[in-house]
Amino acid sequence: MDVRQLEKLSVLQDEDSPNLVADMARGYLDRTPPRILRMKELLAARNASQLAHEAHGLATSSGMFGMMRVRQHCKALENLARGPGLEGAEGLLARIEQAYAEARPLLMTQLGIREE
Template sequence: MGKEIVDSKFLESMADRRPFMKRMFTVFISQEPKRIQSIKDALSSGDVEKLRHLAHSLKGGAATIGVERVRECCLQLENACKAGDLDKAMTLMDDLEEEMRNAYEFMFNYLAEH
Protein backbone atom coordinates (compact mmCIF):
# COMPACT_ATOMS: atom_id res chain seq x y z
CA MET A 1 0.00 0.00 0.00
CA GLY A 2 1.44 3.33 -1.05
CA LYS A 3 -0.35 5.36 1.59
CA GLU A 4 1.43 6.74 4.64
CA ILE A 5 0.84 5.07 8.00
CA VAL A 6 -0.66 8.31 9.28
CA ASP A 7 -1.64 10.92 6.72
CA SER A 8 0.93 13.74 6.89
CA LYS A 9 -1.55 16.37 5.68
CA PHE A 10 -3.80 15.39 8.56
CA LEU A 11 -0.88 15.67 11.01
CA GLU A 12 0.01 19.10 9.60
CA SER A 13 -3.59 20.24 10.02
CA MET A 14 -3.41 19.10 13.66
CA ALA A 15 -0.01 20.66 14.40
CA ASP A 16 -1.51 23.29 16.69
CA ARG A 17 -3.61 20.64 18.44
CA ARG A 18 -0.83 18.35 19.64
CA PRO A 19 -2.35 17.67 23.08
CA PHE A 20 -5.53 16.50 21.33
CA MET A 21 -3.55 14.27 18.94
CA LYS A 22 -1.56 12.80 21.80
CA ARG A 23 -4.78 12.02 23.64
CA MET A 24 -6.30 10.44 20.52
CA PHE A 25 -3.20 8.33 19.91
CA THR A 26 -3.06 7.27 23.55
CA VAL A 27 -6.69 6.15 23.45
CA PHE A 28 -6.09 4.28 20.17
CA ILE A 29 -3.06 2.46 21.61
CA SER A 30 -4.88 1.53 24.81
CA GLN A 31 -8.24 0.50 23.33
CA GLU A 32 -7.71 -0.91 19.86
CA PRO A 33 -5.82 -4.09 20.84
CA LYS A 34 -9.05 -5.23 22.53
CA ARG A 35 -11.02 -4.53 19.36
CA ILE A 36 -8.43 -6.38 17.24
CA GLN A 37 -8.82 -9.37 19.55
CA SER A 38 -12.61 -9.18 19.16
CA ILE A 39 -12.18 -9.06 15.38
CA LYS A 40 -9.96 -12.17 15.51
CA ASP A 41 -12.49 -13.95 17.73
CA ALA A 42 -15.36 -13.08 15.37
CA LEU A 43 -13.31 -14.30 12.42
CA SER A 44 -12.35 -17.60 14.04
CA SER A 45 -15.96 -18.26 15.08
CA GLY A 46 -17.22 -17.32 11.61
CA ASP A 47 -19.47 -14.54 12.93
CA VAL A 48 -19.49 -12.49 9.74
CA GLU A 49 -22.00 -9.90 10.96
CA LYS A 50 -20.05 -9.16 14.15
CA LEU A 51 -16.82 -9.09 12.15
CA ARG A 52 -18.31 -6.59 9.68
CA HIS A 53 -19.57 -4.39 12.50
CA LEU A 54 -16.20 -4.40 14.30
CA ALA A 55 -14.29 -3.67 11.10
CA HIS A 56 -16.68 -0.81 10.37
CA SER A 57 -16.21 0.76 13.81
CA LEU A 58 -12.42 0.42 13.67
CA LYS A 59 -12.51 1.99 10.19
CA GLY A 60 -14.26 5.03 11.65
CA GLY A 61 -11.81 5.29 14.54
CA ALA A 62 -8.84 5.03 12.20
CA ALA A 63 -10.27 7.61 9.79
CA THR A 64 -10.75 10.09 12.65
CA ILE A 65 -7.03 10.17 13.39
CA GLY A 66 -5.69 9.82 9.85
CA VAL A 67 -4.54 6.19 10.08
CA GLU A 68 -5.19 5.63 6.40
CA ARG A 69 -3.73 2.16 5.87
CA VAL A 70 -5.68 0.71 8.80
CA ARG A 71 -8.82 2.40 7.45
CA GLU A 72 -8.19 0.85 4.03
CA CYS A 73 -7.70 -2.64 5.54
CA CYS A 74 -10.95 -2.27 7.48
CA LEU A 75 -12.81 -1.22 4.36
CA GLN A 76 -11.56 -4.30 2.51
CA LEU A 77 -12.39 -6.50 5.50
CA GLU A 78 -15.90 -5.05 5.60
CA ASN A 79 -16.34 -5.77 1.89
CA ALA A 80 -15.11 -9.35 2.33
CA CYS A 81 -17.69 -9.79 5.09
CA LYS A 82 -20.44 -8.43 2.88
CA ALA A 83 -19.38 -10.94 0.22
CA GLY A 84 -19.26 -13.71 2.83
CA ASP A 85 -15.65 -14.43 1.86
CA LEU A 86 -13.97 -15.66 5.05
CA ASP A 87 -10.82 -16.83 3.25
CA LYS A 88 -10.28 -13.29 1.99
CA ALA A 89 -11.10 -11.98 5.48
CA MET A 90 -8.38 -14.23 6.97
CA THR A 91 -5.79 -12.78 4.59
CA LEU A 92 -6.96 -9.25 5.30
CA MET A 93 -6.74 -9.91 9.04
CA ASP A 94 -2.99 -10.53 8.65
CA ASP A 95 -2.68 -7.25 6.73
CA LEU A 96 -4.72 -5.44 9.37
CA GLU A 97 -2.57 -6.73 12.22
CA GLU A 98 0.58 -5.63 10.42
CA GLU A 99 -0.85 -2.17 9.73
CA MET A 100 -1.95 -1.88 13.36
CA ARG A 101 1.61 -2.67 14.49
CA ASN A 102 2.87 0.05 12.13
CA ALA A 103 0.29 2.48 13.50
CA TYR A 104 1.18 1.73 17.13
CA GLU A 105 4.87 2.20 16.38
CA PHE A 106 4.19 5.51 14.64
CA MET A 107 2.06 6.68 17.58
CA PHE A 108 4.58 5.62 20.23
CA ASN A 109 7.25 7.57 18.35
CA TYR A 110 4.96 10.59 17.99
CA LEU A 111 4.18 10.52 21.72
CA ALA A 112 7.87 10.20 22.58
CA GLU A 113 8.84 13.13 20.35
CA HIS A 114 6.11 15.62 21.28
Protein backbone atom coordinates in the same frame (compact mmCIF):
# COMPACT_ATOMS: atom_id res chain seq x y z
CA MET B 1 0.94 7.42 8.08
CA ASP B 2 -0.87 10.52 6.86
CA VAL B 3 0.14 13.34 9.21
CA ARG B 4 -2.37 15.67 7.53
CA GLN B 5 -5.08 13.84 9.46
CA LEU B 6 -3.34 14.74 12.72
CA GLU B 7 -3.07 18.35 11.58
CA LYS B 8 -6.84 18.40 11.01
CA LEU B 9 -7.39 17.16 14.55
CA SER B 10 -5.07 19.76 16.03
CA VAL B 11 -7.75 22.44 15.59
CA LEU B 12 -9.58 20.74 18.48
CA GLN B 13 -6.76 21.70 20.85
CA ASP B 14 -6.55 24.97 22.70
CA GLU B 15 -4.75 26.35 25.73
CA ASP B 16 -7.17 24.51 28.04
CA SER B 17 -6.52 21.17 26.31
CA PRO B 18 -3.12 21.36 24.59
CA ASN B 19 -2.69 17.56 24.56
CA LEU B 20 -6.16 16.61 23.40
CA VAL B 21 -5.04 14.85 20.20
CA ALA B 22 -2.34 12.87 22.02
CA ASP B 23 -4.88 11.88 24.67
CA MET B 24 -7.35 10.78 22.00
CA ALA B 25 -4.58 8.84 20.24
CA ARG B 26 -3.67 7.07 23.50
CA GLY B 27 -7.26 5.84 23.69
CA TYR B 28 -7.08 4.62 20.10
CA LEU B 29 -3.77 2.85 20.76
CA ASP B 30 -5.11 1.23 23.93
CA ARG B 31 -8.32 0.02 22.28
CA THR B 32 -6.93 -1.25 18.98
CA PRO B 33 -5.18 -4.49 20.05
CA PRO B 34 -8.32 -5.71 21.88
CA ARG B 35 -10.41 -4.77 18.83
CA ILE B 36 -8.16 -6.82 16.57
CA LEU B 37 -8.45 -9.74 18.99
CA ARG B 38 -12.24 -9.34 18.98
CA MET B 39 -12.26 -9.44 15.17
CA LYS B 40 -10.27 -12.69 15.29
CA GLU B 41 -12.81 -14.14 17.70
CA LEU B 42 -15.71 -13.02 15.50
CA LEU B 43 -14.05 -14.60 12.48
CA ALA B 44 -13.54 -17.86 14.37
CA ALA B 45 -17.23 -17.77 15.33
CA ARG B 46 -18.13 -16.98 11.68
CA ASN B 47 -20.06 -13.91 12.87
CA ALA B 48 -19.80 -11.90 9.66
CA SER B 49 -22.18 -9.08 10.59
CA GLN B 50 -20.38 -8.26 13.85
CA LEU B 51 -17.02 -8.64 12.11
CA ALA B 52 -18.11 -6.08 9.51
CA HIS B 53 -19.25 -3.75 12.29
CA GLU B 54 -15.94 -4.02 14.17
CA ALA B 55 -13.91 -3.58 10.98
CA HIS B 56 -15.94 -0.48 10.12
CA GLY B 57 -15.32 1.04 13.54
CA LEU B 58 -11.59 0.38 13.42
CA ALA B 59 -11.40 1.73 9.86
CA THR B 60 -13.02 4.98 10.99
CA SER B 61 -10.81 5.54 14.01
CA SER B 62 -7.67 4.48 12.14
CA GLY B 63 -8.39 6.97 9.38
CA MET B 64 -8.93 9.71 11.92
CA PHE B 65 -5.38 9.21 13.20
CA GLY B 66 -3.78 8.88 9.77
CA MET B 67 -3.26 5.12 9.92
CA MET B 68 -4.31 4.79 6.30
CA ARG B 69 -3.08 1.26 5.60
CA VAL B 70 -4.89 0.00 8.69
CA ARG B 71 -7.98 1.83 7.46
CA GLN B 72 -7.65 0.38 3.96
CA HIS B 73 -7.34 -3.21 5.20
CA CYS B 74 -10.23 -2.73 7.64
CA LYS B 75 -12.46 -1.41 4.84
CA ALA B 76 -11.53 -4.44 2.73
CA LEU B 77 -12.39 -6.74 5.65
CA GLU B 78 -15.67 -4.91 6.23
CA ASN B 79 -16.63 -5.29 2.57
CA LEU B 80 -15.65 -8.95 2.58
CA ALA B 81 -17.67 -9.64 5.74
CA ARG B 82 -20.73 -8.00 4.16
CA GLY B 83 -20.41 -10.34 1.18
CA PRO B 84 -21.35 -13.96 0.67
CA GLY B 85 -18.40 -15.55 2.47
CA LEU B 86 -15.36 -14.96 4.64
CA GLU B 87 -12.74 -16.42 2.30
CA GLY B 88 -9.58 -14.32 2.71
CA ALA B 89 -10.60 -12.71 6.01
CA GLU B 90 -7.70 -14.28 7.93
CA GLY B 91 -5.20 -12.74 5.53
CA LEU B 92 -6.84 -9.32 5.86
CA LEU B 93 -6.73 -9.56 9.64
CA ALA B 94 -3.03 -10.40 9.45
CA ARG B 95 -2.48 -7.34 7.22
CA ILE B 96 -4.43 -5.15 9.66
CA GLU B 97 -2.26 -6.37 12.52
CA GLN B 98 0.95 -5.82 10.55
CA ALA B 99 -0.04 -2.35 9.36
CA TYR B 100 -0.99 -1.36 12.90
CA ALA B 101 2.32 -2.67 14.28
CA GLU B 102 4.23 -0.64 11.69
CA ALA B 103 2.25 2.60 12.06
CA ARG B 104 1.86 2.57 15.85
CA PRO B 105 5.39 3.83 16.63
CA LEU B 106 5.06 6.49 13.93
CA LEU B 107 1.88 7.85 15.50
CA MET B 108 3.46 7.79 18.94
CA THR B 109 6.53 9.66 17.70
CA GLN B 110 4.44 12.19 15.81
CA LEU B 111 2.42 13.03 18.92
CA GLY B 112 5.22 12.64 21.48
CA ILE B 113 3.54 9.67 23.18
CA ARG B 114 5.81 7.48 25.28
CA GLU B 115 5.32 3.84 26.25
CA GLU B 116 3.94 3.52 29.76
